[in-house]
Amino acid sequence: MSLLRKPSPEPLWRDEFSVFSGDEKYVSRRQFSKFLVLTSLGMFVGNLWILARSWFSRQPTYPMTAIARAEDIPIGGVKLFQYPTPQDQCILLRTGGDSYVAFSQKCTHLSCAVFYSAASDRFECPCHNGAFSVRDGSPLQGPPRRPLPRIVLARKGDVLFANGIQLEG
Amino acid sequence: MPPESPGQKRGLTAIDGAMALIVILLFVQIWLVVATLETYLAGHYEAVLPATIISGMIFLGSVGLYLFIERMDAEFRRP
Numbered sequence: 001m002s003l004l005r006k007p008s009p010e011p012l013w014r015d016e017f018s019v020f021s022g023d024e025k026y027v028s029r030r031q032f033s034k035f036l037v038l039t040s041l042g043m044f045v046g047n048l049w050i051l052a053r054s055w056f057s058r059q060p061t062y063p064m065t066a067i068a069r070a071e072d073i074p075i076g077g078v079k080l081f082q083y084p085t086p087q088d089q090c091i092l093l094r095t096g097g098d099s100y101v102a103f104s105q106k107c108t109h110l111s112c113a114v115f116y117s118a119a120s121d122r123f124e125c126p127c128h129n130g131a132f133s134v135r136d137g138s139p140l141q142g143p144p145r146r147p148l149p150r151i152v153l154a155r156k157g158d159v160l161f162a163n164g165i166q167l168e169g
Numbered sequence: 170m171p172p173e174s175p176g177q178k179r180g181l182t183a184i185d186g187a188m189a190l191i192v193i194l195l196f197v198q199i200w201l202v203v204a205t206l207e208t209y210l211a212g213h214y215e216a217v218l219p220a221t222i223i224s225g226m227i228f229l230g231s232v233g234l235y236l237f238i239e240r241m242d243a244e245f246r247r248p
Contacts, residue, residue, distance in 0.1 A: 029184055033238050036191045040231040043198040047217075047224040050205050054214040108210075146211045167212030 102151035180245030
């Protein structure tokens with residue numbers, strides 16, 4: 001072995017494993033700038049994706065669905081229902097003699113189920129202590145920044161119908 | 170390798186300044202994407218197009234700064 005090896009001041013192991021890990025971790029200013037510009041491109045593509053979604057998404061149509069008999073719910077009482085699909089849980093609240101509001105039950109922060117707190121007269125999310133107004137679903141406290149989607153209600157006789165969704169309270 | 174001549178030092182300062190500017194632009198762009206997504210999910214579509222145009226301009230600005238860094242680097246490496 002020593003006959004084949006050229007004379008070198010470096011030890012044998014350094015000749016055979018001549019990978020300098022320190023150099024591999026070294027990132028030049030140009031490489032770092034390139035990485036930053038590629039990240040910027042990624043952000044731009046993300047914005048383009050949102051733009052494409054907003055242009056090509058069709059306006060959804062919602063069915064008219066009976067959700068409850070008006071007199072079955074006491075004042076301050078709630079009823080849970082699903083609208084527009086069985087996977088979309090909603091909450092109906094009777095706020096007065098002839099006054100009803102309904103909202104999606106999914107918290108706009110991380111989709112936990114909100115509940116009505118009679119003590120504080122607001123919808124509360126138990127996950128991160130978020131709270132929403134019962135009047136318009138606007139966020140009052142905690143991490144949520146968007147209001148709860150409001151379910152449009154219609155009343156025919158004694159029956160309450162869900163008739164659409166408003167994303168802004 | 171530390172810069173040797175005053176010209177190289179100036180070039181390095183310019184490169185560092187351009188990089189810092191790219192980082193600032195990138196933070197603005199990240200905030201813009203998050204804000205656009207929030208407004209889109211809230212059902213406000215009217216803010217999406219201006220935000221995309223501004224994001225594109227920021228990207229072009231970053232590309233311009235990167236080209237500036239390349240040019241400065243090549244210029245000051247020349248013996």
